[in-house]
Amino acid sequence: MARILFFGKLADAAGGRSCDFSLAPDTRTIDDLVSALSAKEAALAAVFNENAVRFIVNEMIASRDAAISDEDEIAFLPPVSGG
């Protein structure tokens, strides 16, 4: 099971801040996971489309085509707003 974390308004759209998600065999990259999650949850699809979402795999910034596996912690980050 991959551990998936949602931050900021992505958590609102996902209906939770984290979930364990069993990656389908054809979900090989972040991009595949975005598609899979978007298909499951329309609100998430909307935020993925509208926003400059960034990705973190096992605490390292990753690009959309980064490979992922069922042991990874994968985080979705909307634009940050500190300070």
Add this chain to the structure above:
Amino acid sequence: MARILFFGKLADAAGGRSCDFSLAPDTRTIDDLVSALSAKEAALAAVFNENAVRFIVNEMIASRDAAISDEDEIAFLPPVSGG
């Protein structure tokens, strides 16, 4: 008697931070006073020459040609250095 104040290195040159000075009849402006004081005290003449000295008469900034009288408080200020 005019009250004369010296600040910063002008006080070192004048040998004191203030003095009461009876203005001669021909000492009508700050410029005249600078000449009179310079004639009395060579160290003061040197600082007047080398430095961008500013003048204050009765707590107001004054130009070198400002008129002065025997009732005035006249201050000589070398370049400031706060902070």
Add this chain to the structure above:
Amino acid sequence: MIRVCADSFDPGAELSAFEKNASGAGAVVSFTGKVRDAAGSDGVKALCLEHYPGVTERSIQEIENKARERWKIDETLIIHRVGELAPGDPIVMVCVASAHRREAFEAADFLMDYLKTEAMFWKKEIRDSGEVWIEPRNADYKDAARWKDSGRHDEEE
């Protein structure tokens, strides 16, 4: 030093401790950002700040590293609140100590610009009318962009 904390902090006490720690420096600049009570016309009742433990601290460390590459800095302190904050609460504090004031001012200014646009926090305002996720203003992005093309400040002395 970098601190992401769930409890309130006292900027005056932090500045005192920081100055003690940076006793050799000639110049100390501090910045405190606080929750305002009206962003726009809509009353803000509270602010919720989320972070990604570990990753957020590292994102701040990278910002501090950039500042240290750019300016000669003796000490820095970066404190950032998370959790729920009330109007008037301090959200963020940055302190920079250096030999001369120019470095301290510029580095503190830089740290704040980058904390606003690159540190991993997410901020939600609880307003009378509902909840709103905040993103950096255009002014924030513009402020951060100021540092991109200018090199290190020329120093005399």
Add this chain to the structure above:
Amino acid sequence: MIRVCADSFDPGAELSAFEKNASGAGAVVSFTGKVRDAAGSDGVKALCLEHYPGVTERSIQEIENKARERWKIDETLIIHRVGELAPGDPIVMVCVASAHRREAFEAADFLMDYLKTEAMFWKKEIRDSGEVWIEPRNADYKDAARWKDSGRHDEEE
């Protein structure tokens, strides 16, 4: 508020009081300038600061007025020591509170540049080798000149 004082002050305590006073502001910047223990290679044992009572306070008020014409400022605090200071002692503190951080940073920076070059203080270093009157460095005059030709900072929001 403007304070020229012969006694030492505690920057942390001053910041606490200032922030309490400026509780509505979103941004607070403070600057503290301290006596360094080595200006150049020559050990500085003490610093003597002279002022012209009344006239000095007025020169600081004029500097504050210029800042207030230029930036939207909620509160300011300017504290300046006079008398004899030891290495590590705070000489000057400037605090600015405003709605947004840009004004607070710029106004504090401006106030310091002008305090360095226009406020009526005279400063002597007591060094191992003797006494030296200090005048602003070229960098100080250049810093102050930065504000001459640039207008008010463009604000968004």
